[in-house]
Amino acid sequence: MRFRIRRPGSTPVPPSPEEQEQAPAPAEYLLEPEVAEPPLSPHEIALIRASVSVVEPLAADMTVYFYAILFARYPEVRPLFPPGMDAQRGRLLRALLRIVDLVDDPESLVRFCGHLGRDHRKFGTLRDHFPAVGECLLASLARYAGPAWTQDIADAWTKAYGVVADVMIGAAEEDARTRPAVWPATVVHRVPCGPGIAEVTVRPHTPYEYAAGQYVSVETPWHPRQWRSYSPANAPREDGTLTFHVRAVPGGTVSTALVHRAVPGDVVHLGAPMGDMVLDAAVHNDLLCVAGGTGLAPIRALVEEVARRGGRHQVNLFLGARTGAELYGVDDMLRMAQRHHWLTVRGAVSDEYIPGIRGSLPQVLAEYGPWYQHDVFLSGPVPMVTSARQTLTLTGTSPDRIHHDPFDVSALATT
Structure with missing residues (x-):
């Protein structure tokens, strides 16, 4: 399968909200498949997913084994990684499972792998490293799949890894022409x-x-x-x-x-800026912003951007916490609301009886909704984002109008 490079601003098929970038954001180069069909056949996709179901219960051990043989066979790559590998092994596993989820969705697969390729520049990853990783990944899958591993499965994985590597390499090399790695x-x-x-x-x-x-x-x-x-x-x-x-x-x-x-x-x-939770992803003039804890940071930046653009959006902001003392940043946002008539700020506390709104953020959103005529931006702990998304979807908000960062970024990181 061949891929072509598209610069933002060209006019291919209409992009999803996740693809849209806000000016003057850096010109990320997105790789798109030249054909609409998935890079793998339905049979190959079925083989890959069946093999993942076999190794998934042993995935933690498999990632330990993968890095062990990678460093043993190719010691020159060890300096690219941190001394402690626990977090890195988790990232590999999440990325691998995400790729498998997207293997029959070429547009999303290419977008995700393009992000991976650009992000891996900060580690010093080079084109020559990809064959070594592919070799050790297939060896690890074969070991932990056991008798279930067949030549057909090996061929399907080889093909899939080739597609992923090509997209990552292409995205990284194109990105390197316009900006530094760090x-x-x-x-x-x-x-x-x-x-x-x-x-x-x-x-x-x-x-x-x-x-x-x-x-x-x-x-x-x-x-x-x-x-x-x-x-x-x-x-x-x-x-x-x-x-x-x-x-x-x-x-x-x-x-x-x-x-x-x-x-x-x-x-x-x-590292390079990442993420698609940007104002240009919105199609509605009314915005719903929901933040828990220090998840307020990107929401605050979005509110500032609305102000920079002249307040062309009406913004409803909900801040949530367990107690009043944990209601982070509410005073700052209330001061902003006093300066901007288009901004409404509400704080919700779930575990303490104090004046104001009581309840979890999903409960409060359901009470104050519906929000189906809004673009929604969510930021905070994963359980909060997940439950808020479910509540909003059940009450009529289109899923493609709900924007949040990937779950393996800020909220799940432990470093």
Whole structure:
């Protein structure tokens, strides 16, 4: 199967909301299949999914084995990975399962693998690394599938991996023509904002273009090759600075370092901006924004972007927490609502009797809805996002109008 490169702004089939990028976001190059058919036949797809069902109960052991043989056979790739591999093994597993989910959806598969390819540039991944990974991946699948592994399955996986590798390589090489793999950035401000939370502002050394609502991976000097994703809490500024709201996660190396160790003058590294939870994905003038905890950061950036564009949207913002003390950022957002007539802010508390709205965010959304004439932006813990999405869908909101980051980005990361 062949692929062609499409620049944003061309006119192929109408893009889904997840494909649309906000100007002046960096020009990501999207790979599209030249034909509409899936890259694999229905029989090959069935073989791959059947083999995954066999190895899935042993997936954790399989990923340990995969990295063991990868480093043994190709020791030159070991320096690309962090010393502790637990989080990395989980990311591999989630990516592999996601690819299998999308194997019969070529547009989404290509989009997902293109994102992977661009993101892997920050690790130093090269074209020559892909054959080694493919070899060890198939060896690991064969070992843990046992007698269920056949030549037909091996051939199907070889073909599938070839498609994935081609898309990732093409996306990475095209991306390398227009921007660096990482951006050094100096910490210019750090403000404690409560127990275990800090606002950390950085200034990239070279221009860093992103869209409000996107997320950014960060590496600190104290833990090389360990990356954690955060969403800037601001729309792009004239001075180029980005502010992250960081909560120190127990056992988390990157978050703990940023909250408790970073001081002005320290230099961190930023990966390329990622994510499609951007304002240009909206088709309605009315927006529903829902945030839990420090998930407020990308929502706040989106509100700033609405203001930058002259307040052309009506924004209903719901903030949720278990207790009033945990209702993060509500005062800041209420001050913004006083300045902007198009912004309405409501806080909801689920586990404490205080004046105001009581209940979980999904319950409150159901009470104040319906929201089927709104574009919806969700950010926060995975259970909250999942239940809010279900509530909204059941009450008539179209799923393609509900925008949130992938579940394996900020909320699930533990570094």
